[in-house]
Amino acid sequence: MTQTVLRIDSSARRTGSITRDLTDRIVARLNADHVITRDLADALPQITEDWIGANFTPAEDRTDDQAAELALSNMLIREITEADTLVIGLPIYNFSVPTALKAWIDQISRAGVTFQYTADGPKGLLKGKRAIFAVASGGTLVDSEIDFATTYLRHIMGFIGITDVQIVHADRMAIEPEATLKAAHEQVDQIAA
Numbered sequence: 001m002t003q004t005v006l007r008i009d010s011s012a013r014r015t016g017s018i019t020r021d022l023t024d025r026i027v028a029r030l031n032a033d034h035v036i037t038r039d040l041a042d043a044l045p046q047i048t049e050d051w052i053g054a055n056f057t058p059a060e061d062r063t064d065d066q067a068a069e070l071a072l073s074n075m076l077i078r079e080i081t082e083a084d085t086l087v088i089g090l091p092i093y094n095f096s097v098p099t100a101l102k103a104w105i106d107q108i109s110r111a112g113v114t115f116q117y118t119a120d121g122p123k124g125l126l127k128g129k130r131a132i133f134a135v136a137s138g139g140t141l142v143d144s145e146i147d148f149a150t151t152y153l154r155h156i157m158g159f160i161g162i163t164d165v166q167i168v169h170a171d172r173m174a175i176e177p178e179a180t181l182k183a184a185h186e187q188v189d190q191i192a193a
Contacts, residue, residue: 005032006083010040010101019089022134040100092137092149114160124161138174
């Protein structure tokens with residue numbers, strides 16, 4: 001069976017990044033046939049009033065300018081659609097996700113495209129995929145009451161239909177760096193390809 005992985009790096013650090021190292025290891029472990037790479041350190045644009053107007057205009061009624069406004073969003077969604085597994089590097093910045101990752105989330109969360117509103121609430125449209133988060137933090141423990149990053153990203157994944165989520169974490173880097181990295185590498189070794 002062929003597998004396509006979408007690798008998303010959101011660390012502002014291009015060198016010396018724990019999450020980039022973990023995403024390297026996870027992608028290697030998955031032994032994918034195809035890897036799509038999206039480096040968010042290359043800053044995605046924030047959504048704007050024009051973007052919102054284009055998004056809420058039915059596709060058949062969009063002007064050329066509106067279609068151009070959504071071109072990047074469409075490309076980012078196509079990357080997710082083509083992937084079987086998303087590997088997301090998630091450094092915890094000030095208890096939450098980096099702004100670069102939030103910009104990506106805003107670009108890919110689109111009613112009628114990645115989720116739909118129903119009488120029973122929103123339903124994700126990107127079913128049958130899995131996501132693996134490679135998390136690094138100085139001391140914000142994953143799933144603790146001060147972890148707004150993994151809980152938020154897990155919610156967003158479910159919101160668009162991806163409920164199979166696994167977390168590899170190095171969340172005590174400022175406290176026990178060697179033991180934390182060793183434990184994270186062991187978690188990578190247990191990921192099913």
